[in-house]
Amino acid sequence: MLKDSILKDNIIIKEFQNMPKVIIQKLSTELVGLLDKPILLINCTERLNWVFIDSKKPQIDFYQIKNNLLPIIKGKGGGKKLIWQGSGEIENKKEFSEKTKNYLTKLI
DSSP states (O other), X not given: OOTTOEEETTEEEEEEESOOHHHHHHHHHHHTTTOSSOEEEEEESSSXXXXXXXXXXXXXXXXXXXXXXXXXXXXXXXXXXXXXXEEEOGGGHHHHHHHHHHHHHHHO
Protein backbone atom coordinates (compact mmCIF):
# COMPACT_ATOMS: atom_id res chain seq x y z
CA MET A 1 0.00 0.00 0.00
CA LEU A 2 2.96 2.33 0.57
CA LYS A 3 4.72 1.13 -2.59
CA ASP A 4 3.96 4.29 -4.58
CA SER A 5 4.59 6.67 -1.69
CA ILE A 6 6.79 9.71 -1.94
CA LEU A 7 10.09 9.49 -0.09
CA LYS A 8 11.47 12.94 0.53
CA ASP A 9 14.44 13.48 2.78
CA ASN A 10 13.70 10.51 5.02
CA ILE A 11 9.96 11.16 5.28
CA ILE A 12 7.37 8.89 3.66
CA ILE A 13 4.29 10.70 2.34
CA LYS A 14 1.26 8.75 1.11
CA GLU A 15 -1.91 10.37 -0.16
CA PHE A 16 -5.22 8.52 -0.51
CA GLN A 17 -8.49 9.50 -2.14
CA ASN A 18 -11.72 8.54 -0.35
CA MET A 19 -10.13 5.68 1.56
CA PRO A 20 -12.44 4.38 4.31
CA LYS A 21 -11.39 5.75 7.68
CA VAL A 22 -11.17 2.26 9.18
CA ILE A 23 -8.49 1.26 6.64
CA ILE A 24 -6.39 4.35 7.38
CA GLN A 25 -6.71 3.67 11.12
CA LYS A 26 -5.70 0.03 10.70
CA LEU A 27 -2.74 0.94 8.46
CA SER A 28 -1.49 3.61 10.83
CA THR A 29 -1.78 1.29 13.83
CA GLU A 30 0.24 -1.37 12.01
CA LEU A 31 2.95 1.14 11.04
CA VAL A 32 3.56 2.59 14.52
CA GLY A 33 7.15 1.91 15.51
CA LEU A 34 7.75 -0.26 12.45
CA LEU A 35 9.94 1.91 10.21
CA ASP A 36 13.02 4.05 10.64
CA LYS A 37 11.34 6.95 8.84
CA PRO A 38 8.37 9.11 9.86
CA ILE A 39 5.22 8.69 7.76
CA LEU A 40 2.53 11.19 6.83
CA LEU A 41 -0.74 9.71 5.56
CA ILE A 42 -3.18 12.13 3.93
CA ASN A 43 -6.68 10.96 3.04
CA CYS A 44 -8.81 13.30 0.94
CA THR A 45 -12.54 12.87 1.39
CA GLU A 46 -14.89 15.81 1.84
CA ARG A 47 -12.22 16.93 4.32
CA LEU A 48 -8.49 16.42 4.56
CA ASN A 49 -7.71 13.76 7.16
CA TRP A 50 -4.12 13.20 8.17
CA VAL A 51 -2.12 10.80 10.33
CA PHE A 52 1.50 11.37 11.29
CA ILE A 53 3.44 8.32 12.47
CA ASP A 54 6.88 8.91 13.93
CA SER A 55 9.69 6.43 13.38
CA LYS A 56 10.60 3.67 15.79
CA LYS A 57 13.22 6.05 17.15
CA PRO A 58 10.96 9.02 17.97
CA GLN A 59 12.33 12.22 16.52
CA ILE A 60 9.45 14.66 16.50
CA ASP A 61 7.50 16.45 19.23
CA PHE A 62 4.30 17.06 17.30
CA TYR A 63 3.09 19.69 19.74
CA GLN A 64 6.10 21.82 18.78
CA ILE A 65 5.03 21.91 15.15
CA LYS A 66 1.23 21.68 15.08
CA ASN A 67 0.77 25.44 15.49
CA ASN A 68 2.76 26.00 12.29
CA LEU A 69 1.03 23.39 10.12
CA LEU A 70 -2.59 22.99 11.15
CA PRO A 71 -3.60 26.63 10.49
CA ILE A 72 -2.83 25.99 6.79
CA ILE A 73 -5.85 23.68 6.58
CA LYS A 74 -7.81 25.32 9.41
CA GLY A 75 -7.28 21.99 11.07
CA LYS A 76 -7.19 20.37 14.42
CA GLY A 77 -5.44 17.34 15.75
CA GLY A 78 -3.74 15.60 18.57
CA GLY A 79 -2.40 12.30 19.71
CA LYS A 80 0.38 10.77 21.71
CA LYS A 81 3.99 9.77 21.26
CA LEU A 82 4.54 8.11 17.85
CA ILE A 83 1.09 8.82 16.33
CA TRP A 84 -0.98 11.96 15.79
CA GLN A 85 -4.06 12.52 13.67
CA GLY A 86 -6.55 15.17 12.73
CA SER A 87 -8.51 16.84 9.96
CA GLY A 88 -8.96 20.12 8.20
CA GLU A 89 -10.24 21.81 5.08
CA ILE A 90 -9.23 20.14 1.83
CA GLU A 91 -8.65 23.33 -0.19
CA ASN A 92 -5.05 23.77 0.97
CA LYS A 93 -4.04 20.09 0.76
CA LYS A 94 -1.05 20.70 -1.50
CA GLU A 95 0.31 23.54 0.63
CA PHE A 96 -0.18 21.45 3.80
CA SER A 97 1.62 18.47 2.28
CA GLU A 98 4.56 20.54 1.00
CA LYS A 99 5.00 22.61 4.15
CA THR A 100 4.74 19.50 6.31
CA LYS A 101 7.45 17.76 4.26
CA ASN A 102 9.69 20.81 4.41
CA TYR A 103 9.12 21.44 8.10
CA LEU A 104 9.72 17.83 9.13
CA THR A 105 12.82 17.61 6.94
CA LYS A 106 14.35 20.50 8.89
CA LEU A 107 13.59 18.81 12.22
CA ILE A 108 15.03 15.41 11.39
